[in-house]
Amino acid sequence: MKTIDQLLADGVAGKRVFVRADLNVPLDGTTITDDGRIRAVQPTIAKLAEAGARVVVASHLGRPKGAPDPAFSLAPAAARLGELLGTHVEFATDTVGESATAAVAGLEDGQVAVLENLRFNAGETSKDDAERGAFADRLAALADVYVGDGFGAVHRKHASVFDLPARLPHAAGFLIATEVGVLKKLTEDVSRPYVVVLGGAKVSDKLGVIDHLLEKADRILIGGGMAYTFLKAQGHEVGISLLQEDQVPAVREYLERAKAKGVEFVLPVDVLVSSEFPDLKTKAPANPAVVAADAIPADQEGLDIGPETRLLYASKLADAATVFWNGPMGVFEHPDYAEGTKAVAQALVDSPAFSVVGGGDSAAAVRILGFDEKAFGHISTGGGASLEYLEGKTLPGLAALED
Numbered sequence: 462m463k464t465i466d467q468l469l470a471d472g473v474a475g476k477r478v479f480v481r482a483d484l485n486v487p488l489d490g491t492t493i494t495d496d497g498r499i500r501a502v503q504p505t506i507a508k509l510a511e512a513g514a515r516v517v518v519a520s521h522l523g524r525p526k527g528a529p530d531p532a533f534s535l536a537p538a539a540a541r542l543g544e545l546l547g548t549h550v551e552f553a554t555d556t557v558g559e560s561a562t563a564a565v566a567g568l569e570d571g572q573v574a575v576l577e578n579l580r581f582n583a584g585e586t587s588k589d590d591a592e593r594g595a596f597a598d599r600l601a602a603l604a605d606v607y608v609g610d611g612f613g614a615v616h617r618k619h620a621s622v623f624d625l626p627a628r629l630p631h632a633a634g635f636l637i638a639t640e641v642g643v644l645k646k647l648t649e650d651v652s653r654p655y656v657v658v659l660g661g662a663k664v665s666d667k668l669g670v671i672d673h674l675l676e677k678a679d680r681i682l683i684g685g686g687m688a689y690t691f692l693k694a695q696g697h698e699v700g701i702s703l704l705q706e707d708q709v710p711a712v713r714e715y716l717e718r719a720k721a722k723g724v725e726f727v728l729p730v731d732v733l734v735s736s737e738f739p740d741l742k743t744k745a746p747a748n749p750a751v752v753a754a755d756a757i758p759a760d761q762e763g764l765d766i767g768p769e770t771r772l773l774y775a776s777k778l779a780d781a782a783t784v785f786w787n788g789p790m791g792v793f794e795h796p797d798y799a800e801g802t803k804a805v806a807q808a809l810v811d812s813p814a815f816s817v818v819g820g821g822d823s824a825a826a827v828r829i830l831g832f833d834e835k836a837f838g839h840i841s842t843g844g845g846a847s848l849e850y851l852e853g854k855t856l857p858g859l860a861a862l863e864d
């Protein structure tokens with residue numbers, strides 16, 4: 462894989478360099494609640510600009526449906542990038558249209574432009590190779606060189622991640638190099654006990670990794686939206702909680718296999734429930750109730766792990782030598798459901814274990830809840846991406862950067 466250092470050594474002055482970043486930051490309206498992913502890619506953009514490149518930054522944000530949707534505009538992220546770089550950043554109001562073409566044509570050496578959300582174009586995420594390829598052709602027309610640095614999206618076979626680097630000379634940015642360097646260590650000689658904590662909301666995306674973790678981890682703690690599919694697999698009712706019904710048989714098999722292999726699965730013993738999802742805008746008090754995990758009422762939704770589970774999980778993390786954590790333990794964006802995530806973060810801070818926290822929201826949660834990033838071994842910008850890396854899968858966005 463060519464590194465950005467080699468690219469810089471070859472010289473980039475005057476060249477249009479396309480940086481595929483992951484600027485998929487959490488937003489409250491148009492306010493960025495955590496800019497970690499922007500800060501993470503800043504060194505690559507800054508270095509290229511310093512070297513005289515005309516830098517074209519592109520990213521997705523959220524999951525719009527292949528057409529423009531102002532709620533998913535990258536304008537706030539572009540503005541924040543400009544603040545961090547201390548320079549004007551031009552924002553194109555489309556991705557491959559007139560605005561993008563003009564913004565790129567107007568760039569002088571050392572200047573930066575950000576394109577509008579890649580996913581406003583159906584070609585970006587299309588399963589059809591020709592449709593993706595046609596969109597990648599249009600992106601390729603905007604640049605001379607490609608730098609992949611959107612680690613959080615390297616597990617996606619999308620036009621800007623997978624098809625575009627095949628059309629341009631390419632290299633990996635600083636962020637991808639760092640992320641891969643740390644995660645590689647977890648696939649090699651890991652210090653034990655190796656404890657994995659899984660939570661979050663993208664349950665269907667992430668259940669598959671457990672298959673692989675059963676071969677690697679000594680202990681697996683399950684929280685967040687992930688927990689309810691496990692509780693259901695154990696025969697408990699989960700009310701209106703997040704549930705991946707079609708995965709229940711697979712999860713049952715994971716639980717059996719774990720027992721046979723001596724891998725300890727730890728599930729919540731109590732949860733915080735409510736009859737409605739909290740208002741994340743007003744943060745109005747939600748007054749959740751604590752119930753045993755095997756007694757969730759039919760009209761209630763589990764939204765955080767409960768107090769007993771917090772203590773249990775802290776004790777299960779105390780003797781770890783290595784921890785990988787992806788996915789918040791609850792809807793941490795609301796203060797009434799943040800305690801579970803806080804407890805896991807605090808347990809990692811208190812433990813001497815080498816800890817890797819992976820995921821856009823997981824990393825944001827740690828910072829928003831006031832923890833010092835330096836107290837963790839590594840905070841990864843990729844959740845799904847880091848899990849799939851650990852699974853040993855070929856990641857389209859990394860494979861595409863190979864020579």
Ligand SMILES: Nc1ncnc2c1ncn2[C@@H]1O[C@H](COP(=O)(O)OP(=O)(O)OP(=O)(O)O)[C@@H](O)[C@H]1O
Pocket residue numbers: 613660661662663664684685686687703763764765787788789790791792793794819820821822823824842843844845846
């Ligand atoms: N019990 C729950 N029910 C519903 N949503 C939950 C629950 N617990 C956590 N969440 C939500 O999960 C979301 C984060 O999940 P997600 O799987 O996206 O993690 P992530 O760290 O961002 O990983 P990635 O980078 O792959 O997106 C948060 O917005 C949080 O509110």
Ligand SMILES: O=C(O)[C@H](O)COP(=O)(O)O
Pocket residue numbers: 483485523524613614617821843844845846
């Ligand atoms: O948040 C993430 O995990 C990345 O930005 C990828 O987003 P996606 O899951 O919508 O592809």
